[in-house]
Amino acid sequence: MNRTTIQEAAREIPVLMEADVVIVGGGTTGPIAAIAAARRGRKVVLIERFGSLGGILTLGLNTKPSGAIIGGIPLEIWNLARSVGGAGADYMATTKTGGVHIASPTDPEIMKMLLTRLCVEAGVQILFETFVSAPHVEHGSITGVIIESKSGRQFVGTKVLIDCSADADMAAKAGAPFVMGSGEREAKMQPVSMYFIMKNVDLKRLADWARTCDDVPARAIPADEAGLDYGLWLTGFNGMLRRFQAETGVKLQRENITLKTADGQMYVNATRVLGVNVFSPKEFTDAILECYRQIEGVCRFLKERVPGFEQARLGQVSPILGVRETRHIVGEYTLTGADSRGETRFDDSIAADNSALDIHDPKGGDVDFQSMPPYEIPYRCLLPQGVEQLLVAGRCISADHEAHARSRNMPACMATGQAAGVAAAIAVEQGVSVRRVPLDRVQAALRELQMPLHAEEVRAS
Numbered sequence: 001m002n003r004t005t006i007q008e009a010a011r012e013i014p015v016l017m018e019a020d021v022v023i024v025g026g027g028t029t030g031p032i033a034a035i036a037a038a039r040r041g042r043k044v045v046l047i048e049r050f051g052s053l054g055g056i057l058t059l060g061l062n063t064k065p066s067g068a069i070i071g072g073i074p075l076e077i078w079n080l081a082r083s084v085g086g087a088g089a090d091y092m093a094t095t096k097t098g099g100v101h102i103a104s105p106t107d108p109e110i111m112k113m114l115l116t117r118l119c120v121e122a123g124v125q126i127l128f129e130t131f132v133s134a135p136h137v138e139h140g141s142i143t144g145v146i147i148e149s150k151s152g153r154q155f156v157g158t159k160v161l162i163d164c165s166a167d168a169d170m171a172a173k174a175g176a177p178f179v180m181g182s183g184e185r186e187a188k189m190q191p192v193s194m195y196f197i198m199k200n201v202d203l204k205r206l207a208d209w210a211r212t213c214d215d216v217p218a219r220a221i222p223a224d225e226a227g228l229d230y231g232l233w234l235t236g237f238n239g240m241l242r243r244f245q246a247e248t249g250v251k252l253q254r255e256n257i258t259l260k261t262a263d264g265q266m267y268v269n270a271t272r273v274l275g276v277n278v279f280s281p282k283e284f285t286d287a288i289l290e291c292y293r294q295i296e297g298v299c300r301f302l303k304e305r306v307p308g309f310e311q312a313r314l315g316q317v318s319p320i321l322g323v324r325e326t327r328h329i330v331g332e333y334t335l336t337g338a339d340s341r342g343e344t345r346f347d348d349s350i351a352a353d354n355s356a357l358d359i360h361d362p363k364g365g366d367v368d369f370q371s372m373p374p375y376e377i378p379y380r381c382l383l384p385q386g387v388e389q390l391l392v393a394g395r396c397i398s399a400d401h402e403a404h405a406r407s408r409n410m411p412a413c414m415a416t417g418q419a420a421g422v423a424a425a426i427a428v429e430q431g432v433s434v435r436r437v438p439l440d441r442v443q444a445a446l447r448e449l450q451m452p453l454h455a456e457e458v459r460a461s
């Protein structure tokens with residue numbers, strides 16, 4: 001049989017519930033949006049396809065925001081994590097181009113629990129193991145979403161939809177314009193990677209060795225042993241990796257690898273697959289298989305070549321593939337590279353951000369990771385064109401490929417989630433559209449959350 005399409009019969013879909021604000025995606029960004037909106041008294045539904053919150057931050061084993069967390073609900077969460085031993089102190093990492101402020105990594109298991117607890121305490125209705133297959137649009141305005149679960153297809157109605165799916169799934173399916181990666185015909189997109197954990201690493205032996213090793217030029221090595229649990233960060237190993245590959249025939253994709261600790265375990269960022277169409281189930285699966293192959297090679301490299309790893313074993317492989325870049329919506333404003341270097345002051349800024357620039361070469365094995373001056377993210381970057389009652393937050397906001405290398409970092413994603421949650425709640429309170437929400441009220445509410453909105457406030461802090 002040579003089928004290219006089939007017909008699906010039309011059917012009635014039961015309405016599961018109605019909300020003021022629906023958030024698609026309970027990853028790094030979505031829970032912050034949900035807490036922000038629910039704390040303003042709105043009826044909020046947070047829908048997540050997996051069985052826990054945090055996305056790349058927790059399930060993806062990423063754990064480490066590349067930049068300071070400078071205010072608002074994200075800082076409240078990080079301080080809460082610290083108070084229960086789920087995070088340590090922030091640190092400065094030394095890189096080729098100067099120091100980069102890194103917010104402490106967090107223990108992903110504690111973070112999952114905290115995010116869930118804060119959502120529940122705020123009154124958020126979470127729907128786990130529920131995939132949102134499409135937005136429902138009437139006369140150009142969002143009125144709800146179609147969900148898929150073990151109960152089949154159902155409808156959740158909403159006054160405002162916040163797309164925190166990371167891939168702008170809702171915006172794209174609602175017909176809003178977007179670009180893939182750099183937006184060129186041969187679009188440049190940062191590669192995909194899969195994190196894993198090595199357990200039983202002798203952290204002290206590793207730290208003592210790394211202090212004197214020229215092949216690990218980017219690093220943060222705490223002076224005291226207790227600081228190793230959350231504060232050891234090492235990037236490099238380039239020469240050792242080259243020699244290992246030449247001598248063993250094992251082929252890896254990255255020129256360097258990054259090791260970092262959280263709760264005394266070693267998190268390894270070392271795999272890479274280029275040019276994957278992550279919307280193709282087949283290519284997505286092939287990328288996972290390739291990451292597994294590379295993980296075996298990196299484990300062997302670490303155990304055979306890096307002091308401290310002699311007795312180490314594979315602890316956990318992330319259950320999800322880490323996708324760095326796909327769709328960026330084309331919003332009312334597109335953040336440019338110059339904006340992201342701190343060159344523009346925006347009257348409608350909803351967050352100042354101090355994340356590092358972090359570009360993984362879309363065509364090779366290199367990583368450009370460096371500190372930059374703080375910059376501002378305008379509300380218009382969260383507003384897709386052509387669809388009403390839709391906001392987008394997280395890594396798929398309207399930003400060009402260069403600006404995305406900063407705005408994709410977790411501090412920026414969480415800040416845009418917070419702003420979207422506040423703006424959605426205020427729009428519902430005021431009975432206006434999210435496009436017409438009074439920005440002075442949104443900014444005042446964000447200031448009440450202790451969120452710096454302009455770059456000079458970060459420089460002064």
Ligand SMILES: Cc1cc2nc3c(=O)[nH]c(=O)nc-3n(C[C@H](O)[C@H](O)[C@H](O)COP(=O)(O)OP(=O)(O)OC[C@H]3O[C@@H](n4cnc5c(N)ncnc54)[C@H](O)[C@@H]3O)c2cc1C
Binds near residue numbers: 029131165269
């Ligand atoms: C390998 C890797 C390393 C990185 N390293 C760093 C780093 O060191 N520091 C840093 O700050 N940033 C880093 N980043 C970037 C940063 O982690 C991400 O850009 C950020 O976490 C994205 O947040 P998000 O909320 O947009 O997406 P996610 O955290 O991916 O959350 C999206 C959520 O939406 C859910 N979802 C998606 N579609 C649907 C749907 N249709 N229905 C229901 N649920 C859905 C997903 O299951 C997921 O939980 C890294 C990224 C990767 C991939």
